[in-house]
Amino acid sequence: MExxxxxxxxQITRRTIHQTKLYIILMFAVTTLVSVVYMWQINGAAxxxxxxxxxxxxxxxxxxxxxxxxxxxxxIGSLPLVIFLSDxxxxxxxxxxxxxxxxxxxxxxxxxxxxxAVLMFVLPAVVVVLLSAHLMNIAVSSLLVEMxxxxxxxxxxxxxxxxxxxxxTWSALAQKRQFVNSPTGIAxxxxxxxxxxxxxxxxxxxxxxxxxxxxxxxYSGILSVFIALLLVVMVFVSIKKMARERxxx
Amino acid sequence: xxxxxxGLSLGYFGRKVLSDISFKIDExxxxxxxxxxxxxxxxxxxxxxxxxxPMSGNVKLGGKDTFLDSEARKQVTYLGHASGILDxxxxxxxxxxxxxxxxxxxxxxxxxxxxxxxxxFLDSYYNSLSEGQKKRVSIARAFIKEKEIYLLDEPTSNxxxxxxxxxxxxxxxxSKDKIVIYSSHNLYEAREIGKYVxxxxxxxxxxxxxxxxxxxxxxxxxxxxxxxxSSFLANPERDGEYWVxxxxxxxxxSAIVSxxxxxxxxxxxxxxxxxxxxxxxx
Numbered sequence: 240m241e242x243x244x245x246x247x248x249x250q251i252t253r254r255t256i257h258q259t260k261l262y263i264i265l266m267f268a269v270t271t272l273v274s275v276v277y278m279w280q281i282n283g284a285a286x287x288x289x290x291x292x293x294x295x296x297x298x299x300x301x302x303x304x305x306x307x308x309x310x311x312x313x314x315i316g317s318l319p320l321v322i323f324l325s326d327x328x329x330x331x332x333x334x335x336x337x338x339x340x341x342x343x344x345x346x347x348x349x350x351x352x353x354x355x356a357v358l359m360f361v362l363p364a365v366v367v368v369l370l371s372a373h374l375m376n377i378a379v380s381s382l383l384v385e386m387x388x389x390x391x392x393x394x395x396x397x398x399x400x401x402x403x404x405x406x407x408t409w410s411a412l413a414q415k416r417q418f419v420n421s422p423t424g425i426a427x428x429x430x431x432x433x434x435x436x437x438x439x440x441x442x443x444x445x446x447x448x449x450x451x452x453x454x455x456x457x458y459s460g461i462l463s464v465f466i467a468l469l470l471v472v473m474v475f476v477s478i479k480k481m482a483r484e485r486x487x488x
Numbered sequence: 489x490x491x492x493x494x495g496l497s498l499g500y501f502g503r504k505v506l507s508d509i510s511f512k513i514d515e516x517x518x519x520x521x522x523x524x525x526x527x528x529x530x531x532x533x534x535x536x537x538x539x540x541x542p543m544s545g546n547v548k549l550g551g552k553d554t555f556l557d558s559e560a561r562k563q564v565t566y567l568g569h570a571s572g573i574l575d576x577x578x579x580x581x582x583x584x585x586x587x588x589x590x591x592x593x594x595x596x597x598x599x600x601x602x603x604x605x606x607x608x609f610l611d612s613y614y615n616s617l618s619e620g621q622k623k624r625v626s627i628a629r630a631f632i633k634e635k636e637i638y639l640l641d642e643p644t645s646n647x648x649x650x651x652x653x654x655x656x657x658x659x660x661x662x663s664k665d666k667i668v669i670y671s672s673h674n675l676y677e678a679r680e681i682g683k684y685v686x687x688x689x690x691x692x693x694x695x696x697x698x699x700x701x702x703x704x705x706x707x708x709x710x711x712x713x714x715x716x717x718s719s720f721l722a723n724p725e726r727d728g729e730y731w732v733x734x735x736x737x738x739x740x741x742s743a744i745v746s747x748x749x750x751x752x753x754x755x756x757x758x759x760x761x762x763x764x765x766x767x768x769x770x
Contacts, residue, residue, distance in 0.1 A: 246588045250574070258576055322575065330570020334629075337537035337566045338589060339558035483541055484500045487534070488570040 244344050247335070251322065251352040256359065259318040263360045266311040270364045274304030275371050301383045302455060304368035305391040306438045308361055309398060313430035315360050316353045316399030320406040320426075323349055332486040342481045346407055353403040354396055361395045382452060390459030394434070397466045401473050402430040408477045433462055489563065489636045490514040491536070491667060495545035498528070498535040504543060505531045507691050513684075518663045520682035520699070521671040522765065527688040529671040530568060533639045536669075537566045549637065562590075564637040567630035571622055573614045579625050580610040583632065592633045603658055604628035605651055619646045627655065638668045644677065656681050675765040685765065702765065707735050709744070712757040717748050732761060 256263075278300045326332060332345055365387055372383070405426040437458055444450035496509040506528040513519060523529045534540040536547050538555040546553050552560035574582040580597075587597050601607055604627040609617055617625065623646045630640070640659070644652040659668050660681055669686070672678050678685070679699060687695040710730030711717065717731055718724045721744065725732045735741060741758065748755055 242591075243589045246585070250585050250588075254574070254576055325575035328570070329575065330568055330572045331574060333534070333539055333568060333570060334566065334572040334586070335589070336539045337534075337561060337564070339561060482501070483539060487539070 243339060244348070247340070247344070248348045248351050251319065251348045252355050254322055255319045255352040255356050258322065259315065259356055262318060263315060263356065266315055266360055267364055267367070270304060270308055270311060270360075271367050271371070273307050274368045275375075277303040278371060278375050278377055301368070301372045301377055301380065302386050302441060302452065303438075304371070305365065305383065305386045306434070306441055306455075306459075308364050308368075308391050309394045309434045310431045310438070311364075312357045312361055312395035313398045313402050313434070314427045316357045316395075316402045316430070317406055317427040318356065319349050319352050319403065323407060327486060328488050330488045333488060336483060336486065342483065342486060343478075345486065346404070346477065346481075349403055349407060350400055353399050357395055357399045361392060365391060382456060385456050386459060389456060390463055393463045394459070394466055397463065397470055398430040398434075401466065401470050402426045404470075404473045404477050405429065408473075408480050433466070437462055489550045489667070491547070491549050491637055493536070493545065493547045496535055496547060497543040497545055498531050498540050499543055500531075500540075505691060506535070506688070508545070509535075509693050510545075511686065511693065511696050513667055513669075516663055516665045516667055517683040518659055518681050519667070519669045519684045519686055520678040520765075521669055521686045521688070522675075522678060523671075523688035528691055529688060530641055532688065533566060533568065533641055533669075533671070536637075536639055537561060537564055539566075563635055564639060565630050565633070565635040566639045566641075567626060567643055568641045571614070571626040572629055573622070573625055575614070577613075578611055579606070579614060579617075582614070583610075583625075583628060586629050586632050590633045596632055596634075597628075600628045600631040603631050603654075605654060620648055620651070623647055624651065631658075636666060638662060638666060638670075640668065640670045642671055642673070644672070644674070652677075679765055699765070707738055708761040709733050709735060709741055710757070710759040710761045711744070711748070711755060712759075713748065714754040714756065717751075717753045720747050720751055720753070727761070730757075730759070730761070 280300075332340070335345065336342075369383075403426075409426070437455070440450065440458065441455045445452050445455060490512065491514070492512045493509050497504055497507045498509075499505040509532065521529050521532065531540065535542060536554060538547070538553075538558075538561050542555055546555065548554065549560040549563055554560045554564065572586070573579065574585060577585075583597050583601070587593070601610065604624040606621070606624040606628045609621050609625055612621075614622065614625065623643075627643060630638075630643075638659075643659075644655050647655065656677065659670060662668055663683070670678075670682070682699050685695060685697060685699050685702070686693065710727065710732050711721075712729050713731065721731060721733050723733070733744065735744070738760075745755060745758060
C-alpha cells in the first residue's frame with residue numbers, strides 16, 4: 240500500500256508542479272519586486288531620518304519580503320484544488336477507493352503536493368530576499384532570521400495545509416460546483432487575511448515608530464501559533480466531514 | 489471464487505438506494521445486471537467494490553469483506569460511468585499511473601490497449617477524444633490487470649458496433665473462467681451474451697435466475713417478404729420492413745414459414761422481435 244500511495248503522491252505532485260509552474264514563477268517575481276522596491280524606498284527614507292528611526296526603518300525594510308511571502312504561499316497552496324475537482328469529476332477517486340485507497344490518503348497526497356509547491360516558492364523567495372538585502376548593503380539582522388524561522392516558513396506551510404484542507408473538505412461537501420462563491424474559492428483569501436493584517440501593522444505601525452520592529456516578530460509568532468491551532472480544528476472538522484460518497488463523480 | 493452479498497443495503501448521504509440485497513455467485517459466467525434508470529445498478533457495483541460504506545450487510549469475495557479488506561478488492565476490476573483518466577496528462581501516462589498503482593507491467597498496458605483498440609489515442613489528451621474514444625480508453629484502464637471478478641457498468645455504451653462486438657467477444661472469452669457482472673440497457677445484447685440475469689427494481693433484487701429460465705408471455709416474430717403475406721398470417725402488423733405476428737411458442741414459426749413458402753411468398757428474413765428480458769420491466 241505504501242508503494243501505491245507513494246506513486247499517487249508523486250503523480251499528484253508532478254501534475255501540481257506542471258500545472259502551476261507559471262503561477263509559481265509569477266509569484267516569485269512579485270515577491271522579488273516587492274522586496275527590492277521596499278528595501279530601496281525605505282532605505283532611502285531612512286537615510287534622511289534620525290539614527291533611531293534609521294535603525295527601525297532599516298530593520299523593517301528587510302522584513303517586508305518575509306512578511307509578504309505567506310500571502311502568496313496561501314494562494315499557491317490552493318492551486319492543487321483544481322486537480323482535485325477535475326479528478327473527482329472523472330471518477331479517479333472512485334477507482335482508487337475501489338483499489339485500496341482511503342480518504343485520508345487522498346487528502347494527504349494533496350497536502351503533500353501543496354506543501355511541495357509552496358516550498359518551491361517559499362524557499363527560493365527567502366533566498367532572494369536575503370540576497371537582495373546583501374546586494375543593497377542592508378545588514379541582515381537577527382530579526383530577519385527570526386522572522387523567517389518563526390513566521391515566513393512555518394506560517395506558509397501551516398496555512399497551505401489549512402487552505403487545502405478547507406478547500407478539499409468544502410468541495411467534497413458541495414453537491415454542485417460553486418466555483419469561487421464558496422469557502423473553496425475564498426479559502427486562499429481566508430488563509431491570507433491574517434498575513435495582510437500583520438503586513439499593514441508592520442508597514443504603518445512600525446514605519447511611524449509606534450510599534451517597535453521587535454514586536455512584529457512577537458505578533459508573527461502569535462499568528463503562527465494561532466494558525467497551528469486552527470489547523471488542529473480543521474483536521475478534526477475534515478475527518479468528521481469525510482464520507483466516501485463525497486468523493487464520487 | 490465465491491462472491492456473495494449478504495443483506496446488503498447501500499445509499500448516499502443517509503438515503504437508502506438498495507435494501508437487503510443478497511446473492512451468491514461462484515460460477516464463471518456473464519451475469520447481466522438489469523434495472524431502470526436510478527434502480528441502483530451503479531450503487532450495487534460501488535457496494536461490491538467497497539467504494540461505498542454499506543449501511544448494513546456486507547459483500548464477501550472468497551470469504552473476505554470487500555469493504556474492509558483491500559486484498560479482496562484487488563481481485564475486482566470495475567468500469568463505471570466515469571473514465572478515471574487523469575486531467576492534463578496524455579492517455580498513456582494516465583494508463584501508466586494505474587499500471588503503477590496496480591503493479592501491472594508494460595505488457596499488461598499493451599494488452600489492455602489492444603483489447604480496447606485504443607492504440608491510436610495513447611499520445612492524445614483525454615479532452616481531445618470523442619465519447620467513443622474516451623470509452624475505449626476507460627476500458628483499457630479497467631482491463632489493465634487481469635482479475636477474478638469484472639464489474640462493468642454499460643461497457644459498450646458510446647461504442648461503435650465493431651468495437652462493441654469486440655468487447656462482447658472479450659467478455660464471452662473472459663467468462664469461461666472469470667465472473668463478469670455486466671449492466672446494460674440493451675436487452676438484446678444482454679440476452680445474446682448473458683447466462684444469468686440479476687434484476688433490480690425499487691431498491692430490491694427482483695430476480696436472479698438463468699436467462700434461459702425466463703418464460704416469455706409471448707413472442708413477436710418479424711418476417712420480411714418479397715410481397716404482401718398478410719392474407720396468410722393471423723393478425724399481422726406492419727413494423728417498418730417487417731410483418732409482425734405474435735405466437736405463443738417459437739415452435740409455431742416453422743408452420744408460418746411453411747405456409748408462406750407454399751403460397752409462393754419468398755422470405756428474406758425471419759427475426760425474433762420480442763425478448764423475455766423485456767417482461768422484467770413491464
